[in-house]
Amino acid sequence: MLEVTTTHYLVLSFVLFSIGLFGVAARRNMITVLMSIELVLNSVNLNLIAFSYQLSDLTGQIFAIFTITVAAGEAAVGLGILIALFRLRETTQLDEATELKG
Amino acid sequence: MESLVANGSSILFYVFAALAVISALGVVTMRNPMYGAISLLCSFLCVAVLFLLRHAEFVAIVQIFVYGGGIMVLFLFVIMLINLHRLPEVRKYAGQSPAVILLAVLLLGFFGWFFLQVQFDGPAFARPEAFTLVDGENLGNSQAVAWSLFTRHLLPFEIASIFLLIAMIGAVVLGRRQ
Numbered sequence: 001m002l003e004v005t006t007t008h009y010l011v012l013s014f015v016l017f018s019i020g021l022f023g024v025a026a027r028r029n030m031i032t033v034l035m036s037i038e039l040v041l042n043s044v045n046l047n048l049i050a051f052s053y054q055l056s057d058l059t060g061q062i063f064a065i066f067t068i069t070v071a072a073g074e075a076a077v078g079l080g081i082l083i084a085l086f087r088l089r090e091t092t093q094l095d096e097a098t099e100l101k102g
Numbered sequence: 103m104e105s106l107v108a109n110g111s112s113i114l115f116y117v118f119a120a121l122a123v124i125s126a127l128g129v130v131t132m133r134n135p136m137y138g139a140i141s142l143l144c145s146f147l148c149v150a151v152l153f154l155l156r157h158a159e160f161v162a163i164v165q166i167f168v169y170g171g172g173i174m175v176l177f178l179f180v181i182m183l184i185n186l187h188r189l190p191e192v193r194k195y196a197g198q199s200p201a202v203i204l205l206a207v208l209l210l211g212f213f214g215w216f217f218l219q220v221q222f223d224g225p226a227f228a229r230p231e232a233f234t235l236v237d238g239e240n241l242g243n244s245q246a247v248a249w250s251l252f253t254r255h256l257l258p259f260e261i262a263s264i265f266l267l268i269a270m271i272g273a274v275v276l277g278r279r280q
Contacts, residue, residue: 004115004155006226010217012119012152016126016145018206023130026199028192031135031181035142038173039126042149045161053156054222056229061247062255064161068168069262073269075173079180080276086184087279093192 009050016043030085030092034078041071111155122148133194139177146170157233159243 016039023036045064052060085097106113125148128141146169153162234240236249251259 002112004112006222007217007220008115008119009152009156010220011214012123014210014213014217015123016149018210019123019126019130021209022199022202022206025202025205026195027130028194028196029135031177032130032132032138035129035135035138035177038142038169039129039145042146042169045165046149046152049153049156049158049161052158054226056227056232058232058246058250061158061161061233061243062250064158065164065247065251066258066262068161068164069266072168072173073266075176076269076273077276079176080273082180083183084276092184095196 006050006054009046013043013046013050016040016046028093028095030082030094033094034075034082037078038071038075041067041074115152115155118148118151121145122152135181136178139174139181142177143170143174146174157227157230157243160247 020036020039020043023039024033027033027036045067048060048064048067052058052064082092086092088099089096091097122145125141125144129138129145132138132141146165150162150165150170153159153165231240233243234246236245
């Protein structure tokens with residue numbers, strides 16, 4: 001069977017990235033948008049690990065840990081914003097958040 | 103049977119890559135965010151297996167703990183907190199979704215074609231000891247990562263702790279009742 005190379009990982013990571021990109025731009029529910037951002041960040045981690053293996057360099061794994069840290073902070077703040085939006089408008093639909101629209 | 107053992111890691115890669123893509127599609131297509139969250143959890147666990155196949159054992163465990171444990175619980179709590187059953191049935195996708203699908207497919211085609219042209223110098227994973235070697239001793243991936251974090255990458259590590267503190271304070275302030 002075909003040996004798994006770094007290219008396989010790059011293609012898989014870009015497929016996951018595209019799915020996440022679609023979720024961020026096309027869904028109207030803010031919870032789903034936040035989950036899609038997590039998908040995008042996760043696909044970046046996959047890339048870092050693949051290149052770390054290709055180059056036999058531990059730095060890629062260290063960087064992946066920092067990406068996970070940033071993803072955790074992003075989820076916490078994003079969900080805080082979601083709760084603030086829900087208190088204000090009783091909705092999680094993004095296009096009903098029009099407070100700043102002139 | 104011998105071929106199954108010989109190709110074990112390739113088979114694992116294809117199975118878990120397919121599962122990760124299917125569950126990622128579930129995240130962006132499910133109407134109920136609760137099902138989406140479970141689908142996202144499945145995707146994270148599959149990606150953790152793919153990390154293991156690339157000898158990133160510590161990152162795989164961190165992925166399961168932080169994503170599968172922490173971030174998932176945060177999402178599930180918020181979904182339960184805002185009680186979506188009261189919300190009316192609404193359109194799932196925004197008006198620009200056909201353009202977004204086109205953009206995503208174009209990007210996918212271009213980068214997929216580009217990645218297939220890339221040739222890497224030398225064999226992959228030429229120095230397996232780079233992932234386990236600590237100060238000349240062969241100790242293991244977790245210790246190698248920890249050693250690197252607390253020596254060479256100490257400043258980013260401390261900045262990450264400040265970042266997490268700021269994010270925590272920000273989340274508390276945002277979630278506070280006025």
